[in-house]
Amino acid sequence: xxxxxxxxxxxxxxxxxxxxxxxxxxxxxxxxxxxxxxxxxxxxxxxxxxxxxxxxxxxxxxxxxxxxxxxxxxxxxxxxxxxxxxxxxxxxxxxxxxxxxxxxxxxxxxxxxxxxxxxxxxxxxxxxxxxxxx
Amino acid sequence: xxxxxxxxxxxxxxxxxxxxxxxxxxxxxxxxxxxxxxxxxxxxxxxxxxxxxxxxxxxxxxxxxxxxxxxxxxxxxxxxxxxxxxxxxxxxxxxxxxxxxxxxxxxxxxxxxxxxxxxxxxxxxxxxxxxxxxxxxxxxxxxxxxxxxxxxxxxxxxxxxxxxxxxxxxxxxxxxxxxxxxxxxxxxxxxxxxxxxxxxxxxxxxxxxxxxxxxxxxxxxxxxxxxxxxxxxxxxxxxxxxxxxxxxxxxxxxxxxxxxxxxxxxxxxxxxxxxxxxxxxxxxxxxxxxxxxxxxxxxxxxxxxxxxxxxxxxxxxxxxxxxxxxxxxxxxxxxxxxxxxxxxxxxxxxxxxxxxxxxxxxxxxxxxxxxxxxxxxxxxxxxxxxxxxxxxxxxxxxxxxxxxxxxxxxxxxxxxxxxxxxxxxxxxxxxxxxxxxxxxxxxxxxxxxxxxxxxxxxxxxxxxxxxxxxxxxxxxxxxxxxxxxxxxxxxxxxxxxxxxxxxxxxxxxxxxxxxxxxxxxxxxxx
Numbered sequence: 048x049x050x051x052x053x054x055x056x057x058x059x060x061x062x063x064x065x066x067x068x069x070x071x072x073x074x075x076x077x078x079x080x081x082x083x084x085x086x087x088x089x090x091x092x093x094x095x096x097x098x099x100x101x102x103x104x105x106x107x108x109x110x111x112x113x114x115x116x117x118x119x120x121x122x123x124x125x126x127x128x129x130x131x132x133x134x135x136x137x138x139x140x141x142x143x144x145x146x147x148x149x150x151x152x153x154x155x156x157x158x159x160x161x162x163x164x165x166x167x168x169x170x171x172x173x174x175x176x177x178x179x180x181x
Numbered sequence: 182x183x184x185x186x187x188x189x190x191x192x193x194x195x196x197x198x199x200x201x202x203x204x205x206x207x208x209x210x211x212x213x214x215x216x217x218x219x220x221x222x223x224x225x226x227x228x229x230x231x232x233x234x235x236x237x238x239x240x241x242x243x244x245x246x247x248x249x250x251x252x253x254x255x256x257x258x259x260x261x262x263x264x265x266x267x268x269x270x271x272x273x274x275x276x277x278x279x280x281x282x283x284x285x286x287x288x289x290x291x292x293x294x295x296x297x298x299x300x301x302x303x304x305x306x307x308x309x310x311x312x313x314x315x316x317x318x319x320x321x322x323x324x325x326x327x328x329x330x331x332x333x334x335x336x337x338x339x340x341x342x343x344x345x346x347x348x349x350x351x352x353x354x355x356x357x358x359x360x361x362x363x364x365x366x367x368x369x370x371x372x373x374x375x376x377x378x379x380x381x382x383x384x385x386x387x388x389x390x391x392x393x394x395x396x397x398x399x400x401x402x403x404x405x406x407x408x409x410x411x412x413x414x415x416x417x418x419x420x421x422x423x424x425x426x427x428x429x430x431x432x433x434x435x436x437x438x439x440x441x442x443x444x445x446x447x448x449x450x451x452x453x454x455x456x457x458x459x460x461x462x463x464x465x466x467x468x469x470x471x472x473x474x475x476x477x478x479x480x481x482x483x484x485x486x487x488x489x490x491x492x493x494x495x496x497x498x499x500x501x502x503x504x505x506x507x508x509x510x511x512x513x514x515x516x517x518x519x520x521x522x523x524x525x526x527x528x529x530x531x532x533x534x535x536x537x538x539x540x541x542x543x544x545x546x547x548x549x550x551x552x553x554x555x556x557x558x559x560x561x562x563x564x565x566x567x568x569x570x571x572x573x574x575x576x577x578x579x580x581x582x583x584x585x586x587x588x589x590x591x592x593x594x595x596x597x598x599x600x601x602x603x604x605x606x607x608x609x610x611x612x613x614x615x616x617x618x619x620x621x622x623x624x625x626x627x628x629x630x631x632x633x634x635x636x637x638x639x640x641x642x643x644x645x646x647x648x649x650x651x652x653x654x655x656x657x658x659x660x661x662x663x664x665x666x667x668x669x670x671x672x673x674x675x676x677x678x679x680x681x682x683x684x685x686x687x688x689x690x691x692x693x694x695x696x697x698x699x700x701x702x703x704x705x706x707x
Binding site: 112114115123127130131133134137138141145171174181 | 186189190338341346349390397398400401403405409410414418419503504505508509512
């Protein structure tokens with residue numbers, strides 16, 4: 048994780064800034080050769096983009112499906128269930144943003160998001176198939 | 182790993198904060214004024230005085246609408262709050278009135294009116310008063326309302342993420358509660374950011390989350406869509422809204438409204454009526470719905486009670502709220518603070534000012550922190566200059582723009598066409614001019630000049646008020662009116678704060694160029 052945030056801070060700090068030694072990447076497997084540096088930078092950018100997309104769009108899909116599922120299965124009236132789920136969604140979304148930036152690998156993050164989307168989505172589909180909307 | 186996590190959150194905090202910081206600043210600044218929107222409206226309509234009675238206002242409004250809009254499909258009457266002076270009415274014209282209802286600017290006055298406590302049209306200047314600043318904080322201006330609300334919602338979500346990641350970033354949250362070191366460059370900016378953020382942290386969290394709650398279904402419609410094919414049936418179940426009946430076409434005079442208000446008050450333990458809605462007025466199927474005033478309790482969506490318009494008989498009262506509906510209602514109420522008495526209202530206002538300073542100092546901190554690290558401070562790179570200029574234009578320009586809005590209210594000719602719109606344009610003209618100025622001048626000079634101009638504009642407000650209206654501080658105090666003198670004092674305090682800030686920047690600029698900010702581990706994280 049240290050390695051990634053150091054890479055991020057070097058990317059987003061204004062040009063010419065020396066990244067403090069304590070925050071230098073500890074990626075022992077990456078050679079320090081200049082030729083390798085460019086591909087590492089690109090890798091960091093791809094990883095960051097994947098993470099940002101997961102934290103926004105992926106997150107919204109997961110939150111939507113979880114909200115819909117909660118609205119369906121909470122043991123209360125339809126109106127109360129919808130309201131409770133909607134209120135919770137506003138806490139679920141930011142929590143998932145923080146999680147997205149805390150998880151080490153963006154690829155594992157995406158795997159988790161796809162898996163949970165599938166589970167929540169199936170739940171919503173089953174619930175709708177067994178009893179329609181009002 | 183723990184340090185790494187905090188650094189991650191610091192990165193998230195910096196970039197989410199910057200990206201929508203300017204919009205958040207505008208939302209915070211105008212939203213803060215909304216705690217006194219009734220008072221601002223009173224100040225902006227100096228012709229209106231006194232405190233009308235609810236019952237007389239309701240009777241007057243019903244009579245006025247009966248004469249002016251007898252064939253309307255429905256009437257909406259917003260009665261004066263405990264702090265307001267006027268009744269706002271608007272109506273949806275019926276088919277008989279000819280042309281279909283047009284939406285858009287310039288047509289508002291056709292179906293809307295401001296009445297005094299006796300039901301006469303108020304002969305006051307055309308202004309949108311404090312309502313404009315309130316609406317701006319989530320509807321913005323010049324762009325479609327729906328896009329504005331998405332944009333503001335996005336900013337609010339960024340804010341929530343910035344607050345949460347800011348808390349995680351921040352180790353010594355309690356120590357910084359008491360720590361404000363002046364004159365230490367970057368350290369002072371960080372302190373200012375922390376003190377304003379931490380002191381009112383519960384407020385910031387509350388206001389951001391509840392702000393999202395006010396428009397939750399717009400941002401997350403799927404919880405409702407999961408259970409309801411039509412959103413309307415959701416609201417009907419939730420709040421007990423009734424579909425208005427089809428008009429019968431049989432004329433029937435309206436029953437008096439005073440007994441209805443009395444009955445509503447009796448049922449609500451003396452709480453006042455806030456809004457009266459009349460469906461099919463003048464028809465035998467007419468219904469009169471009374472909604473409890475928002476000042477009566479924290480929960481903003483008060484109970485309603487429905488009477489037959491023709492007979493005056495009670496038809497129904499809204500059902501007891503469920504737990505979730507009540508929670509939502511209380512959250513929206515906490516956000517708007519309409520329940521707050523004067524002491525709590527000032528507390529809300531000051532917390533809002535703290536939030537505005539928090540956002541502003543965070544934006545400035547971004548540049549201060551990076552200036553120390555610039556390879557060549559004399560020629561910063563494009564991104565740095567852009568942020569620096571936008572900071573000046575947004576922070577200095579909007580604050581000055583609000584002063585221009587107040588001044589335009591006093592200075593524009595009373596008979597001017599679209600006067601209310603031009604008051605609003607004045608705000609944006611000053612704001613835009615600040616942007617142009619910030620782009621054209623060296624950054625430090627621009628800060629001093631825009632802040633200084635703001636100070637002059639605010640200081641001018643009490644003077645212009647005393648010259649153009651009869652309600653100067655002496656006359657007001659003699660009449661026992663504290664609102665106008667207090668307004669003057671707040672304007673002068675704002676002018677003093679802006680002047681002080683301009684002076685600080687000026688002095689700081691004199692001390693430059695060689696002032697290096699201290700750097701420690703925490704600064705690197707900020």
